[in-house]
Amino acid sequence: MPDGHMPENLDSTSRRRFLQVTGGAGVGLMVGFTWTATGRRALAAPAAKGLEPNAFVKVAPDSTVTVLVKHLEMGQGVFTGLTAIVAEEMDADWAQMRAEHAAANAKLYNNSAFGPIQGTGGSTSTYNSWTQLRQAGATARAMLVAAAAQTWGVSASDITVSKGVISSGTHSAKFGELAAKAAALPVPADVPLKDPKNFTLIGTRLPRKDSVEKSTGKAVFAIDVVQPDMLVAVVRRPSKFGAKAQAVDAKAAKAVKGVVEVVEIPRGVAVVATSYWAAHQGREALKVTWDESQAEKRGTDAIIADYKALLPKPGELVTKEGDVDAVKAAKVVKAEFSFPFLAHAPMEPLTCVVKLGKDGCEIWAGDQFQTVDQANAAQAAGLKPEQVTINTVYAGGSFGRRANLESDYIVEGVAIAKALSDAKVQGGKLAGRPVKLIWSREDDIRGGRYRPIYVHGMEAKLGADGSLLAWKHRIVGQSIMAGSMFEQKGKPDNTSVEGAAEIPYDIPNRLVDLHTTTSPVPVLWWRSVGSTHTSFAVESFIDELAAETKQDPVAFRRKLMEKHPRHLAVLNLAVEKADWGKPLPKGWARGVAVAESFRSVVAHVAEVSQDEKGRIKVERVVCAVDCGIAVTPDVVKAQMEGGIGYGLGAVMFGAITMTGGVVDQSNFDTYRCLRIDEMPKVEVHIVPSANPPTGVGEPGVPPLGPAVANAIAALTGKRIRDLPFTGTVSV
Amino acid sequence: MPPIKLTLNGKPWSVDADPDMPLLWAVREIAGKTGSKFGCGAAQCGACTMHVDGQPVRSCSTPIGSIAGSKVTTIEGIAEGPQAKVAKAVQDAWIKLDVVQCGYCQSGQIMSAVALLTDTPKPTDQDIDSAMNGNLCRCSTYVRIRAAIHEAAKALEI
Ligand code: FES
Numbered sequence: 067m068p069d070g071h072m073p074e075n076l077d078s079t080s081r082r083r084f085l086q087v088t089g090g091a092g093v094g095l096m097v098g099f100t101w102t103a104t105g106r107r108a109l110a111a112p113a114a115k116g117l118e119p120n121a122f123v124k125v126a127p128d129s130t131v132t133v134l135v136k137h138l139e140m141g142q143g144v145f146t147g148l149t150a151i152v153a154e155e156m157d158a159d160w161a162q163m164r165a166e167h168a169a170a171n172a173k174l175y176n177n178s179a180f181g182p183i184q185g186t187g188g189s190t191s192t193y194n195s196w197t198q199l200r201q202a203g204a205t206a207r208a209m210l211v212a213a214a215a216q217t218w219g220v221s222a223s224d225i226t227v228s229k230g231v232i233s234s235g236t237h238s239a240k241f242g243e244l245a246a247k248a249a250a251l252p253v254p255a256d257v258p259l260k261d262p263k264n265f266t267l268i269g270t271r272l273p274r275k276d277s278v279e280k281s282t283g284k285a286v287f288a289i290d291v292v293q294p295d296m297l298v299a300v301v302r303r304p305s306k307f308g309a310k311a312q313a314v315d316a317k318a319a320k321a322v323k324g325v326v327e328v329v330e331i332p333r334g335v336a337v338v339a340t341s342y343w344a345a346h347q348g349r350e351a352l353k354v355t356w357d358e359s360q361a362e363k364r365g366t367d368a369i370i371a372d373y374k375a376l377l378p379k380p381g382e383l384v385t386k387e388g389d390v391d392a393v394k395a396a397k398v399v400k401a402e403f404s405f406p407f408l409a410h411a412p413m414e415p416l417t418c419v420v421k422l423g424k425d426g427c428e429i430w431a432g433d434q435f436q437t438v439d440q441a442n443a444a445q446a447a448g449l450k451p452e453q454v455t456i457n458t459v460y461a462g463g464s465f466g467r468r469a470n471l472e473s474d475y476i477v478e479g480v481a482i483a484k485a486l487s488d489a490k491v492q493g494g495k496l497a498g499r500p501v502k503l504i505w506s507r508e509d510d511i512r513g514g515r516y517r518p519i520y521v522h523g524m525e526a527k528l529g530a531d532g533s534l535l536a537w538k539h540r541i542v543g544q545s546i547m548a549g550s551m552f553e554q555k556g557k558p559d560n561t562s563v564e565g566a567a568e569i570p571y572d573i574p575n576r577l578v579d580l581h582t583t584t585s586p587v588p589v590l591w592w593r594s595v596g597s598t599h600t601s602f603a604v605e606s607f608i609d610e611l612a613a614e615t616k617q618d619p620v621a622f623r624r625k626l627m628e629k630h631p632r633h634l635a636v637l638n639l640a641v642e643k644a645d646w647g648k649p650l651p652k653g654w655a656r657g658v659a660v661a662e663s664f665r666s667v668v669a670h671v672a673e674v675s676q677d678e679k680g681r682i683k684v685e686r687v688v689c690a691v692d693c694g695i696a697v698t699p700d701v702v703k704a705q706m707e708g709g710i711g712y713g714l715g716a717v718m719f720g721a722i723t724m725t726g727g728v729v730d731q732s733n734f735d736t737y738r739c740l741r742i743d744e745m746p747k748v749e750v751h752i753v754p755s756a757n758p759p760t761g762v763g764e765p766g767v768p769p770l771g772p773a774v775a776n777a778i779a780a781l782t783g784k785r786i787r788d789l790p791f792t793g794t795v796s797v
Numbered sequence: 798m799p800p801i802k803l804t805l806n807g808k809p810w811s812v813d814a815d816p817d818m819p820l821l822w823a824v825r826e827i828a829g830k831t832g833s834k835f836g837c838g839a840a841q842c843g844a845c846t847m848h849v850d851g852q853p854v855r856s857c858s859t860p861i862g863s864i865a866g867s868k869v870t871t872i873e874g875i876a877e878g879p880q881a882k883v884a885k886a887v888q889d890a891w892i893k894l895d896v897v898q899c900g901y902c903q904s905g906q907i908m909s910a911v912a913l914l915t916d917t918p919k920p921t922d923q924d925i926d927s928a929m930n931g932n933l934c935r936c937s938t939y940v941r942i943r944a945a946i947h948e949a950a951k952a953l954e955i
Pocket residue numbers: 834835836837838839840841842843844845846855856857858
């Protein structure tokens with residue numbers, strides 16, 4: 067799963083703070099949450115003549131088994147992978163399985179990896195659902211078997227289930243035939259789970275559950291949701307982060323045909339119309355003057371220079387092993403790295419539909435952070451969290467963007483609906499009309515919540531024999547967690563240092579420290595979070611040290627990695643499959659990198675070439691991944707392919723820059739993203755594993771950048787220190 | 798202003814709209830067909846690709862008034878129109894190889910792929926690069942898009 071990352075197990079202060087955010091009683095209020103306002107299914111009500119043994123599985127009379135997926139399907143494949151877990155334990159046929167998004171309900175659908183909330187992020191979907199969904203499926207199966215035993219007068223132990231058919235001797239029945247009977251039985255506790263040796267679906271190639279809809283234009287995203295009487299809104303936001311609207315002249319905007327109203331909301335000025343095109347034109351005509359007294363006015367060059375100025379000074383201690391300063395070195399190697407702001411730029415711009423009534427608010431969104439969004443929407447609407455209904459629909463990508471602690475786009479949507487419901491606005495006649503808020507691509511690129519700018523300072527001390535004696539790593543950057551419920555006060559920000567605090571290399575003396583900076587520019591987790599920059603610095607620098615000491619980069623890593631067999635196995639698989647050491651065509655070179663993130667380990671070997679004009683092309687990437695049991699291996703492969711492409715575009719040319727506080731980029735012409743002709747060939751190899759599943763959506767990203775940079779260094783001798791690569795080489 | 802007359806997915810379509818309104822929004826919001834997506838509004842991403850008289854166009858940047866009288870085909874109609882055979886091969890290949898991730902770009906990808914295979918039944922990798930370069934996929938499903946186009950081309954040979 068692409069996306070956000072939160073420290074596990076919130077400490078009690080954070081929990082308390084969260085409970086406060088949700089209005090005092092917090093999660094407890096979610097108990098008994100039902101959907102009466104809009105006529106959606108009541109969670110507790112049994113399906114007509116079907117079986118609903120728990121919050122995750124429904125067996126219909128026609129034998130369709132529906133898995134209620136608590137996570138957002140945003141491309142990472144949860145509809146397929148999570149459904150496979152249930153199907154496996156039920157011994158169902160893959161064709162009878164379907165998936166749908168579960169209702170928002172923190173009590174039922176908590177993410178145990180970072181709860182107490184329902185949310186998707188940190189590549190935790192499979193990891194935190196594994197046991198839960200196995201139990202859910204096994205329980206459903208046990209009830210169907212018990213119903214069969216009762217019906218046929220046989221012992222449950224004489225019953226077998228295979229591909230959705232329950233049989234015993236001459237008896238046989240499909241799930242649906244026994245569902246009603248099973249529903250009348252008590253729900254058993256502690257049903258034994260399958261021995262993984264007997265898995266028949268998990269670990270095999272299963273067709274994606276969303277392929278047909280998404281290949282025929284039928285899949286519904288938030289931008290496609292239509293409600294009767296719906297209005298469409300766009301918002302004019304300030305061009306500088308931290309500015310506020312001072313004066314609004316809406317006359318010309320209101321004169322545009324189709325524009326219905328212009329309202330001020332805390333984050334800007336909304337133009338509300340009968341269609342997107344009218345709203346867009348209205349916004350073009352809108353005149354707003356901004357109070358920029360609190361705004362960020364620095365450019366990104368100045369921010370990076372400010373961060374670099376902090377590098378000589380010791381920061382907050384993150385890791386200390388041995389005594390770096392006491393080491394006498396034969397040689398000292400230093401390097402500084404800088405990383406720009408990055409926009410997520412999911413293919414579907416941020417969108418939500420909000421229907422606000424007097425005592426309820428219904429939201430349709432590719433919602434990634436249901437509980438947080440309920441709480442924030444409630445606050446914006448003046449309601450209680452349990453009065454906010456969220457209908458989660460497919461998201462057109464996210465990469466972390468849709469999960470943010472202020473619920474920015476959701477709160478905007480609610481604020482517009484709330485403003486329209488004011489009796490002073492057109493006598494209240496717009497009250498209750500559903501509103502679809504659409505961000506344009508320009509809004510998205512300029513809207514902030516970027517991967518923060520980071521600067522890294524590295525220093526290594528080498529012995530006369532080329533051994534690595536000491537390692538110093540200083541990180542400077544803005545915290546994603548500061549001020550949020552996930553902030554761990556008194557501890558260095560994990561999202562700034564993950565991937566650097568712990569590394570799989572045994573170095574006797576190691577010091578990692580951190581300067582946390584602040585800025586009005588809002589920042590956010592971006593597919594693989596801290597590892598987007600830490601892994602680049604660590605893996606580039608390790609590679610450089612190998613080169614400095616004239617050692618093969620693989621051999622150098624292997625030696626330092628002896629006590630990390632999992633990393634070593636992944637590295638070995640990747641280099642073996644990539645024919646490391648075998649000759650390449652003239653003008654080509656290889657580079658390697660390995661990184662652990664979200665409990666998985668990935669190694670990439672990148673092959674790059676350079677043409678006569680000096681332009682670098684990434685030809686092929688060979689990937690090895692250990693993600694525990696690969697539930698649906700083809701989804702794992704797809705996530706590695708996707709992570710490679712997403713990571714490659716970002717390191718080669720991804721950058722949000724600002725001049726005088728104003729973002730220079732606006733659309734895909736200036737915020738360049740990877741295109742098909744730039745996509746390398748990809749080969750993915752999965753390490754066989756019997757361990758529970760770990761992350762897949764993000765871990766493909768971190769080692770990609772350094773593997774390519776190391777290949778470029780091997781080919782050209784140029785070490786890339788400042789990202790994106792376009793500043794150093796032509797790509 | 799008289800309504801603008803076109804054909805949409807084989808049926809007559811008379812639209813009462815500002816002639817400057819992009820085809821994309823007319824199709825999505827007036828005709829109610831939402832399979833074609835808004836990704837950039839600036840002919841940069843291809844998510845909105847439709848066929849106008851058989852040619853792939855970026856509908857977000859095509860004023861509806863500029864194509865009066867034309868035949869417009871969207872993802873909703875491609876499997877039934879004159880390109881049904883190619884479209885079916887493309888969609889079958891897409892499903893067989895599980896190309897999609899988030900899926901948001903894929904209507905546009907498929908429309909571009911159908912246009913490519915209609916003109917160039919046996920495309921090389923270079924043909925694919927140049928025909929598909931205007932279609933961004935932020936999930937980077939490019940490896941599979943390429944494979945699926947080759948797969949569809951093979952299926953069409955038979
Ligand atoms: S929306 Fe038309 S090309 Fe992007």
